[in-house]
Amino acid sequence: MYEKIQHLSKELEALIVTTAQDAEELRIKWLGKKGYITVLFDEFKTIAADQKRSLGQPLNALKNAAQEKIQALRHATVQETVATSADCTLPGDPQLFGARHPISIVRNEIIEIFAHTGYTLAEGPEIEDDWHVFSALNFPPEHPARDMQDTFFVRQSDNAVVLRTHTSSVQVRVMELQQPPIRVICPGRVFRNEAVSARAHCIFHQVEGLYIDENVSFADLKQAVLHFAQEMFGKETKIRLRPSYFPFTEPSAEVDVSCNICGGKGCNICKYTGWLEIMGCGMVDPNVLEANNIDSKKYTGFAFGMGIERIAMLKWRVRDLRLYFENDVRFLAQFTAVV
Numbered sequence: 001m002y003e004k005i006q007h008l009s010k011e012l013e014a015l016i017v018t019t020a021q022d023a024e025e026l027r028i029k030w031l032g033k034k035g036y037i038t039v040l041f042d043e044f045k046t047i048a049a050d051q052k053r054s055l056g057q058p059l060n061a062l063k064n065a066a067q068e069k070i071q072a073l074r075h076a077t078v079q080e081t082v083a084t085s086a087d088c089t090l091p092g093d094p095q096l097f098g099a100r101h102p103i104s105i106v107r108n109e110i111i112e113i114f115a116h117t118g119y120t121l122a123e124g125p126e127i128e129d130d131w132h133v134f135s136a137l138n139f140p141p142e143h144p145a146r147d148m149q150d151t152f153f154v155r156q157s158d159n160a161v162v163l164r165t166h167t168s169s170v171q172v173r174v175m176e177l178q179q180p181p182i183r184v185i186c187p188g189r190v191f192r193n194e195a196v197s198a199r200a201h202c203i204f205h206q207v208e209g210l211y212i213d214e215n216v217s218f219a220d221l222k223q224a225v226l227h228f229a230q231e232m233f234g235k236e237t238k239i240r241l242r243p244s245y246f247p248f249t250e251p252s253a254e255v256d257v258s259c260n261i262c263g264g265k266g267c268n269i270c271k272y273t274g275w276l277e278i279m280g281c282g283m284v285d286p287n288v289l290e291a292n293n294i295d296s297k298k299y300t301g302f303a304f305g306m307g308i309e310r311i312a313m314l315k316w317r318v319r320d321l322r323l324y325f326e327n328d329v330r331f332l333a334q335f336t337a338v339v
């Protein structure tokens with residue numbers, strides 16, 4: 001019997017299998033009801049007591065070794081089955097990448113264009129007081145913008161609290177803290193009491209620019225605007241300034257760029273004029289400088305303000321403003337490729 005145990009131990013060591021079925025057959029052959037081990041144990045019962053003493057230990061060792069080995073072989077074939085059943089030719093699970101919002105894309109582009117000519121970023125609060133939105137910007141007391149029809153009031157009183165209607169309020173915040181030279185670009189969200197439609201929204205975004213120093217002229221303003229327009233819409237872009245009125249600038253102008261769709265020939269986007277309006281601008285009114293403790297005899301400056309949605313609309317020809325606020329992923333996902 002001892003020889004049999006020895007022999008089976010050697011055989012056990014050499015066992016290999018390739019499939020789960022082989023492993024199962026081995027289990028039956030070795031550990032099953034009529035398996036080698038079971039038969040040996042039956043035989044063990046019949047041998048003399050003194051022999052049992054010397055054979056019990058090697059027999060148990062063989063049984064344990066057989067159980068361990070066959071278990072290990074089975075395990076290996078199961079793992080192999082899992083590994084080989086993976087189909088490496090299947091396409092991977094797609095990972096959805098987020099996209100920047102088109103308004104953020106344009107906002108960042110505007111900031112970057114002005115950063116190249118030395119403008120730094122400034123921001124201010126969305127909930128503002130009358131002073132920063134209107135009074136310090138030379139709005140007369142009876143100006144219609146102060147009316148509830150146009151402005152959202154948080155509190156109506158002598159010094160009302162409002163949702164800012166333009167980012168020009170950030171100009172005032174900057175002038176309060178800083179003496180010239182000032183060169184800032186101020187992006188932000190603004191609010192107006194408008195019925196929502198394809199062409200108007202009660203929330204939108206603006207970027208304000210302010211440059212104050214000694215000897216700043218209207219020619220500097222024109223050059224700054226031209227540089228921006230060509231960086232944003234292409235080197236061929238032309239600008240034209242039309243006289244306009246804003247309480248905080250004198251003289252004031254509205255800026256048009258040559259239509260980037262028809263190249264100025266006339267199309268339905270530019271309403272056959274060849275021009276698209278992009279911003280308001282002007283020389284900072286001396287009253288505004290004085291209201292903010294800046295010496296208007298020594299310093300002059302220019303300011304400009306534009307709507308980010310307006311620039312985005314011209315850039316991507318998306319004509320319905322509401323799309324920028326609805327956060328419909330079918331719309332937003334179209335901007336994944338734009339950085």
Ligand code: DAH
Nearest residue numbers: 166249280281282303304305
């Ligand atoms: N604040 C004006 C608006 O909301 C835009 C604007 C016009 C800003 C002329 C300026 C400016 O700084 O000079 O319509």
